[in-house]
Amino acid sequence: MTVEKVLEFSDVVIVYDNFPAVAGATFSVNAGEIVLLQGANGAGKTTLLRACAGLLPIARGSANVLGCDLRLDRLAVRSRVGLLGHANGLFQDLTVLENMLFWSRLVGATRNDVDQAMDAMGLSGRLSETQVAKLSAGQRRRCALASLIVRRAQLWLLDEPHAGLDAQGRDELDRTLRAARDAGATVIFASHEIERASALATRSLVVASGTVKPA
Amino acid sequence: MTVEKVLEFSDVVIVYDNFPAVAGATFSVNAGEIVLLQGANGAGKTTLLRACAGLLPIARGSANVLGCDLRLDRLAVRSRVGLLGHANGLFQDLTVLENMLFWSRLVGATRNDVDQAMDAMGLSGRLSETQVAKLSAGQRRRCALASLIVRRAQLWLLDEPHAGLDAQGRDELDRTLRAARDAGATVIFASHEIERASALATRSLVVASGTVKPA
Amino acid sequence: MKKTVKKTGRSRVASAVFIKDLRIEARSRVVTNQVLPFAGLIMVMFAFALDNDDVLQRVAGGLIWLATIFSLFIIVQRSFAIDTSDSALDSLRVAGIDLSAVFLGKSIALSLQLIALDVVLIAAAFLLYQVQVSVIGLVLLVTCVICATTGLGFVGTLYGGLTAGTNGRETLLPLLLLPVVAPVLIAATRATEAAFGSGGAAISEGWAWVGLLAIFAAVFGVGGSLAFGPLIDE
Amino acid sequence: MKKTVKKTGRSRVASAVFIKDLRIEARSRVVTNQVLPFAGLIMVMFAFALDNDDVLQRVAGGLIWLATIFSLFIIVQRSFAIDTSDSALDSLRVAGIDLSAVFLGKSIALSLQLIALDVVLIAAAFLLYQVQVSVIGLVLLVTCVICATTGLGFVGTLYGGLTAGTNGRETLLPLLLLPVVAPVLIAATRATEAAFGSGGAAISEGWAWVGLLAIFAAVFGVGGSLAFGPLIDE
Amino acid sequence: MLSQSAPKFSSTGTQATRIVGVLTIVVMTWVVISGLVFTPADVVQGESVRIMYVHVPSAWIAYLAFIVTAIASAFYIFAKRHSLGFDRVAGASAEVGVMFMVITLVTGSLWGRLTWGEFWQWDPRLTTTAFLLVTYIGYLAVRRLDGSIEQRARRSAVIALLAVLEIPLVHFSVVFWRSLHQRATILDPNGDVKMDGLMLFTLFSGVVGFTLVFVWLILHRQRTMLLSDLANQSGLDAAILARQNESVSN
Numbered sequence A, B: 001m002t003v004e005k006v007l008e009f010s011d012v013v014i015v016y017d018n019f020p021a022v023a024g025a026t027f028s029v030n031a032g033e034i035v036l037l038q039g040a041n042g043a044g045k046t047t048l049l050r051a052c053a054g055l056l057p058i059a060r061g062s063a064n065v066l067g068c069d070l071r072l073d074r075l076a077v078r079s080r081v082g083l084l085g086h087a088n089g090l091f092q093d094l095t096v097l098e099n100m101l102f103w104s105r106l107v108g109a110t111r112n113d114v115d116q117a118m119d120a121m122g123l124s125g126r127l128s129e130t131q132v133a134k135l136s137a138g139q140r141r142r143c144a145l146a147s148l149i150v151r152r153a154q155l156w157l158l159d160e161p162h163a164g165l166d167a168q169g170r171d172e173l174d175r176t177l178r179a180a181r182d183a184g185a186t187v188i189f190a191s192h193e194i195e196r197a198s199a200l201a202t203r204s205l206v207v208a209s210g211t212v213k214p215a
Numbered sequence C, D: 001m002k003k004t005v006k007k008t009g010r011s012r013v014a015s016a017v018f019i020k021d022l023r024i025e026a027r028s029r030v031v032t033n034q035v036l037p038f039a040g041l042i043m044v045m046f047a048f049a050l051d052n053d054d055v056l057q058r059v060a061g062g063l064i065w066l067a068t069i070f071s072l073f074i075i076v077q078r079s080f081a082i083d084t085s086d087s088a089l090d091s092l093r094v095a096g097i098d099l100s101a102v103f104l105g106k107s108i109a110l111s112l113q114l115i116a117l118d119v120v121l122i123a124a125a126f127l128l129y130q131v132q133v134s135v136i137g138l139v140l141l142v143t144c145v146i147c148a149t150t151g152l153g154f155v156g157t158l159y160g161g162l163t164a165g166t167n168g169r170e171t172l173l174p175l176l177l178l179p180v181v182a183p184v185l186i187a188a189t190r191a192t193e194a195a196f197g198s199g200g201a202a203i204s205e206g207w208a209w210v211g212l213l214a215i216f217a218a219v220f221g222v223g224g225s226l227a228f229g230p231l232i233d234e
Numbered sequence E: 001m002l003s004q005s006a007p008k009f010s011s012t013g014t015q016a017t018r019i020v021g022v023l024t025i026v027v028m029t030w031v032v033i034s035g036l037v038f039t040p041a042d043v044v045q046g047e048s049v050r051i052m053y054v055h056v057p058s059a060w061i062a063y064l065a066f067i068v069t070a071i072a073s074a075f076y077i078f079a080k081r082h083s084l085g086f087d088r089v090a091g092a093s094a095e096v097g098v099m100f101m102v103i104t105l106v107t108g109s110l111w112g113r114l115t116w117g118e119f120w121q122w123d124p125r126l127t128t129t130a131f132l133l134v135t136y137i138g139y140l141a142v143r144r145l146d147g148s149i150e151q152r153a154r155r156s157a158v159i160a161l162l163a164v165l166e167i168p169l170v171h172f173s174v175v176f177w178r179s180l181h182q183r184a185t186i187l188d189p190n191g192d193v194k195m196d197g198l199m200l201f202t203l204f205s206g207v208v209g210f211t212l213v214f215v216w217l218i219l220h221r222q223r224t225m226l227l228s229d230l231a232n233q234s235g236l237d238a239a240i241l242a243r244q245n246e247s248v249s250n
């Protein structure tokens, strides 16, 4: 099997009203990799990840994700990627279980998938009936991860996934990402905890001032 | 000089509508310590820190912070502690500098203090004129830290202060906390990055299911 | 990795969104406990401000719909505040699901809440303003309420989505919505007056206005389904 | 550690808060670009819904104040949305600063915005409703506007703080505020009518109503300064 | 997307705008002279009827501007290649339309003062006109929302397509409701025009003149928008370089 490119960015520029947060990024990711994006605060990691998910317009350059050209159609890629941003994307008034069931209905996952994901993230039992607004910060992050797991995306994009998780949660997360990779998915994640993240990643990229270099 | 107790909790219970997030915590902190609270997600670290700042009512037990009895008067302690929670507490429409000047006016800090704090957190230059809403997650965290620095509190309470900061920011934070301790302040912080946090802390406490034990 | 997750139909997405919105309402009881008294207060306050029995009877229909429209502003705003507070709308966008289904689900949930509200307001009008209605008038009234609230649900969801997550949405939303819903206000008022027979209006006149409401609902239903996706998707 | 930071005065805190609120408004221009057209529309829409010349002229004063009050809801909501979006209000609480100073700063900023709004609305009323005013009437009018907006600023800030950060505040705020501001609505309306001389009201009558407005402002000014801190401080 | 080359022109004037400009001056001069001097005063309304030569054309040109906005928006949305040129025309046209709508309201209320004795009446035509104006103020507010250029274009296009539906409402409001305002005298469905020939000619000259003003303004405004977009674009090159050279620790 020849190596398949999951993502290919070349000279990509992304602007927020006139400020080029990403200023000419060129890199590519192969299927089955776990890629770490590291870099200083404000380097452009979040911007890159959101762009990969088709959320931001590409001002210049060419960007190709899972075979879709982002400059032509940012929507096509959406149903095949999963994004965990800085925010969790949960409904505060619903319970953990209700949130999970909502997302699972949208993506067509089964109840079994939901139970497994919640188990993995330690959310079964009392917590599953708790409203998200009444969870601790780390528990909310776990819930967001669980709802990402049921999506079974082909490309996982995670923005500082370890932040807020306790030791056991971190281990579980690493296990989950490795399992997803083994099942054929590709993972790109940003992190500031270099040691832990490097151990997980198969390759590191450094984002600096809106450009991407190998570590 | 005899050892001065900055904080003394004994059998403290804190409830969120019927759920005892802290269920009988007993511990004390001496002046000049840097205490790490570690523990699983949902253990009660955030709850404890917010209670120390006088933000939450104590349901049972006795709690004494900086000589103020929290059960009698939660307000007295406020002007002498500084809290960095999970949220940043910034005004999104104002620029970094405007936010800093606002807080400095409130606490009576000088312009010089402000400049120093912003310098320390790498927020001078272009960023100082940027609206907080247009910062990256880590830059916002830096701004929150800078506004905490100008407060010169006697007791610093920090909830996962390292999360979101880049390597250089973490070093700067550690330096700042050590400097505050050397100037006579006391620091209590929660963290999930055990190695880094243990290196900084002079003592560790483990929070588990709403109780506190020595590490 | 094989694509194991099957694509979900539009109706499934719409119903998931619909249930989610109503469940949040059932839990927080914001419409029943807060919007409803607010709308009631508006009606009482006008009655008070106008302070004149004849006028009051004549404008009863208008007051019901004014109260409905002001309630619409706050319900729409709350509905989208729930979705944007933790970037859940972003997650919906990334999930690549059919946003026109989201539009339908949200609109229908919104309309249902408005209908519940109007039932109470109309009952209040019977009590407060001593209006009477015949059986045939009642049929007109019910049709009018359904058409008007459907239209309001569509237009509210569309503009709510447009302003969701933008700076200053609290104020932009009423500004944009007010002129657009003005025709609904007028048509629904006239139809309601015809149903009540206030000022000697004939029932038959009312049906023409209901037709207008139906057209309004259809235009915004179709327009909204088409436009909602592109709007939310910056 | 020696306490190096000196305690700051109440007026300093109040002015910092005041400047912050007005600066955010100056930057986002929400009041001028969005609330103002909204208020104007309310005036037009009510006039249209009432659709009766006599009534209209008689209630012209009332419409100005109705529009003001609906604008109050949205300005207050926005003002506190800014403070709670990132828990900035929590930070204020922890900073241990005098919350009654925060109350004063916010109230005055709010009143100023309302005054600006009312100046435009009254100018519109001169155009739209053909009202006339004598010099002495103008003095009455100005005093009325100042007293009424001060009172509204106080009460709006107090209730805004009370609902800030609670679930469903979008809907709770109007519900709580509406009955409380009803007296302002009535008194300001009567005073304005007296100033306009509508319905043959005498200027002297107006001053009695302005007195009531002043009392209202004083009560909520004092009450708010005392209650705001404990309220915000759960 | 914008072309990445430098702007090809340094002012917003071209041969076409200059021709339109000269024509405008000629026609408008004729309208002013004829409207004020040549045409007779009305039997009923007296001299005040001369306001009509401004009031009616400005109302119609405002309609025209809003319709142009809608058409340009439709092109933006439905064309395969979402061309920002259409968006700029839409925005420029809406701005000019708002200006004409304000002129309509101002001249209308002045006229009302002369004929009805009051500046404003609660009349369907007047009210719906006010609503139309506010709708387009809202449209302009949406154009100023933060976000990318494409986002701005898409949002405002949707509003424009919905807002244009209000125009029939304004136009037919005199039919729907008992109204004080003049019924359609000129665009009467029955086609019988009851107006003096010269008056009618002057009125239509006014329409032509205002149309020219409209075209002239649009051409310039649309170009200034293009220029500012291009300025942003060329600023981008410098900004990208500056960004790449930012020190890592900022």
Ligand code: HEM
Pocket (backbone or CB within 6 Å): E052, E055, E056, E059, E060, E104, E105, E106, E107, E108, E109, E110, E111, E112, E113, E115, E116, E119, E120, E125, E126, E129, E130, E170, E171, E172, E181, E182, E183, E184, E185, E186, E187, E188
């Ligand atoms: C503020 C007050 C007024 C406003 C907002 C207003 C608005 C308008 C508008 C929007 C139109 C275009 C209607 C269409 O063709 O769809 C129009 C046309 C016209 N207006 Fe006014 N108007 C006002 C006052 C008046 C007054 C006082 C008079 C004369 C007594 C007047 C006489 C006319 C005439 C003769 C037309 C042309 C009607 C036609 O043939 O369609 N307007 N006005």
Ligand SMILES: Nc1ncnc2c1ncn2[C@@H]1O[C@H](COP(=O)(O)OP(=O)(O)OP(=O)(O)O)[C@@H](O)[C@H]1O
Pocket (backbone or CB within 6 Å): A133, A134, A135, A136, A137, A138, A139, A164, A166, B016, B017, B019, B021, B039, B040, B041, B042, B043, B044, B045, B046, B047, B048
């Ligand atoms: N507002 C609330 N209402 C009810 N229960 C709450 C609320 N906030 C937190 N809890 C519960 O209290 C417990 C302690 O929460 P807390 O936020 O203190 O945990 P934590 O130690 O800070 O966890 P983390 O590491 O995830 O931040 C959790 O089990 C949580 O479910």
Ligand SMILES: Nc1ncnc2c1ncn2[C@@H]1O[C@H](COP(=O)(O)OP(=O)(O)OP(=O)(O)O)[C@@H](O)[C@H]1O
Pocket (backbone or CB within 6 Å): A016, A017, A019, A021, A039, A040, A041, A042, A043, A044, A045, A046, A047, A048, B133, B134, B135, B136, B137, B138, B139, B164, B166
């Ligand atoms: N909405 C926005 N508008 C304007 N500029 C923005 C916006 N969001 C981010 N930026 C700027 O873009 C740059 C990159 O931001 P980004 O969030 O991608 O950084 P990051 O690498 O994720 O940083 P962090 O480690 O702090 O999360 C930053 O300099 C920031 O100031």
Ligand SMILES: [Mg+2]
Pocket (backbone or CB within 6 Å): A045, A046, A047, A086, A159, B136, B137, B138
């Ligand atoms: Mg980031």
Ligand SMILES: [Mg+2]
Pocket (backbone or CB within 6 Å): A136, A137, A138, B045, B046, B047, B086, B159
């Ligand atoms: Mg916590």
